[in-house]
Amino acid sequence: MIPGPFTYHRPTSVADAIKLLGELGDEARPLAGGHSLIPMMKLRLATPDHLVDLHGIGELRGMRRDGDTVVIGAMTTQYDLLASDTIAAALPILHETALLIADPQVRYCGTLGGNVANGDPGNDMPALMMTLGAVYRLRGPGGEREVAAADFYQGAYFTALEPGEILTAVAVPAQPAGHGYAYEKLKRKIGDYATAAAAVVLTMRGGTVATCSIGLTNLSETPLLAEEAAGAVIGTSLDDAALKKAAEAARAIMQPAGDGRGPVEYRKHVGGIMVERALRRAAAKAA
Amino acid sequence: MAPQAKKTQVSMKVNGVDVDGLVEPRTLLVHFIRENLQLTGTHIGCETTHCGACTVDIDGMSVKSCTMFAVQADGSEILTVEGMANADGTLSALQEGFRQMHGLQCGFCTPGMIVRAHRLLRENPTPTEEEIRFGISGNLCRCTGYQNIVRAIQYAAAKINGTEFKEAAE
Numbered sequence: 001m002i003p004g005p006f007t008y009h010r011p012t013s014v015a016d017a018i019k020l021l022g023e024l025g026d027e028a029r030p031l032a033g034g035h036s037l038i039p040m041m042k043l044r045l046a047t048p049d050h051l052v053d054l055h056g057i058g059e060l061r062g063m064r065r066d067g068d069t070v071v072i073g074a075m076t077t078q079y080d081l082l083a084s085d086t087i088a089a090a091l092p093i094l095h096e097t098a099l100l101i102a103d104p105q106v107r108y109c110g111t112l113g114g115n116v117a118n119g120d121p122g123n124d125m126p127a128l129m130m131t132l133g134a135v136y137r138l139r140g141p142g143g144e145r146e147v148a149a150a151d152f153y154q155g156a157y158f159t160a161l162e163p164g165e166i167l168t169a170v171a172v173p174a175q176p177a178g179h180g181y182a183y184e185k186l187k188r189k190i191g192d193y194a195t196a197a198a199a200v201v202l203t204m205r206g207g208t209v210a211t212c213s214i215g216l217t218n219l220s221e222t223p224l225l226a227e228e229a230a231g232a233v234i235g236t237s238l239d240d241a242a243l244k245k246a247a248e249a250a251r252a253i254m255q256p257a258g259d260g261r262g263p264v265e266y267r268k269h270v271g272g273i274m275v276e277r278a279l280r281r282a283a284a285k286a287a
Numbered sequence: 288m289a290p291q292a293k294k295t296q297v298s299m300k301v302n303g304v305d306v307d308g309l310v311e312p313r314t315l316l317v318h319f320i321r322e323n324l325q326l327t328g329t330h331i332g333c334e335t336t337h338c339g340a341c342t343v344d345i346d347g348m349s350v351k352s353c354t355m356f357a358v359q360a361d362g363s364e365i366l367t368v369e370g371m372a373n374a375d376g377t378l379s380a381l382q383e384g385f386r387q388m389h390g391l392q393c394g395f396c397t398p399g400m401i402v403r404a405h406r407l408l409r410e411n412p413t414p415t416e417e418e419i420r421f422g423i424s425g426n427l428c429r430c431t432g433y434q435n436i437v438r439a440i441q442y443a444a445a446k447i448n449g450t451e452f453k454e455a456a457e
């Protein structure tokens with residue numbers, strides 16, 4: 001379990017990191033918390049010749065509220081998210097989700113940027129970012145651009161990130177006061193990726209659902225936005241019929257792999273149940 | 288394949304002592320600690336980031352040292368199980384707790400458990416049983432069934448806080 005040899009670089013600014021990645025070309029990879037990349041390197045599923053460690057770049061860390069948006073630096077760890085009052089107040093679902101990721105040790109190292117840039121369908125933050133309408137800020141040799149989380153994922157480990165680009169921050173719209181939220185994740189044990197998981201953010205008005213957004217984790221090659229399922233509950237009081245309709249609409253877009261976490265039919269079945277549970281719990285929290 | 292990567296100089300403070308060494312960038316921190324520094328209390332269980340036997344404390348964080356390169360830890364302050372005793376060499380409250388409460392059997396997981404519990408109690412000096420179990424959920428033990436490890440940490444918390452250690456009713 002020894003990774004292949006590589007050369008290590010530790011730039012101190014985003015500009016230097018981009019310059020390095022540009023010069024070193026395809027065989028260079030950014031290194032964030034390393035808790036997805038190093039395990040892959042030990043298995044020699046990844047053999048980069050160069051690692052560009054983003055750890056020395058202070059501007060990539062930290063969170064701030066910017067009007068209606070919370071801007072979270074790419075190198076902010078899951079532990080930092082859990083410790084942040086800004087997140088607790090504006091985006092409590094990030095707390096809930098971060099606590100369901102991996103274990104305490106991994107959360108000290110694993111970063112939000114690494115989690116969303118990785119492109120592993122098992123990562124929990126991507127579906128949540130799609131649900132929240134987040135936007136990724138990318139910077140590369142050609143300058144800066146923004147890509148919506150909903151447009152970022154193209155296939156397993158395939159994203160809109162171009163070679164030489166790094167993700168600098170995630171901009172998440174602060175959710176309205178009184179919104180309901182829930183992240184429901186079925187896993188075999190602590191530290192396991194989801195067998196199936198669903199994120200729900202909604203608002204209620206006069207006992208019925210006014211707005212709703214639903215995301216799905218590890219139920220396809222990419223995270224999914226379950227738009228029809230969300231549409232099926234808007235205007236309802238989330239009675240059993242509406243919940244069932246939402247679960248069915250969500251199941252219709254799921255294409256999970258059959259693996260150690262269960263056969264395809266099972267994962268779709270529990271995927272629908274995660275949607276129902278998340279909807280119910282989110283509604284109960286909404287004011 | 289890249290040519291053999293050049294060795295890099297790293298320096299860090301380990302258990303209060305300044306150390307340095309020449310490592311290949313791909314050297315994992317746990318190998319640097321065990322082989323270069325000869326501190327073999329930090330164990331390698333799974334090598335796949337699951338068991339927590341290799342946990343060390345780096346700049347106030349519990350980290351699985353099999354999943355960090357030594358070069359990433361350059362300039363940091365590290366505590367391993369060898370640095371857990373009191374300054375006068377007597378057992379720390381946690382070590383005493385593991386001894387008194389029979390918090391180990393084969394002892395393989397113990398260094399990681401103690402180093403992790405050390406950080407847990409720094410962050411939350413009065414954890415509930417549930418918080419202890421969640422707090423050590425990145426550390427696996429194949430022997431004890433965790434019951435006595437939880438008691439050991441409760442014992443240590445009580446000792447550190449100067450409160451009475453109460454055994455939970457069975």
Ligand SMILES: Cc1cc2nc3c(=O)[nH]c(=O)nc-3n(C[C@H](O)[C@H](O)[C@H](O)COP(=O)(O)OP(=O)(O)OC[C@H]3O[C@@H](n4cnc5c(N)ncnc54)[C@H](O)[C@@H]3O)c2cc1C
Pocket residue numbers: 029030031032033034035036037038039054074075100101102103106109110111112113114115117118122123124125161165166167168191192193194335336337
């Ligand atoms: C035992 C274990 C259990 C886990 N369980 C879960 C889980 O339940 N849910 C979950 O979501 N995750 C889980 N993880 C993964 C963990 O959350 C990772 O830390 C995370 O996926 C990646 O973040 P990182 O900072 O470690 O990134 P790294 O491993 O450093 O990088 C991952 C990838 O993203 C690229 N990258 C990183 N940062 C950037 C950036 N700023 N710009 C461009 N590219 C970048 C890297 O080049 C690499 O390809 C688990 C990991 C372990 C070891």
Ligand code: FES
Pocket residue numbers: 330331332333334335336337338339340341342351352353354
């Ligand atoms: S040896 Fe590092 S987690 Fe098991």
Ligand code: FES
Pocket residue numbers: 390391392393394395396397427428429430431
């Ligand atoms: S005492 Fe044997 S693994 Fe924990």
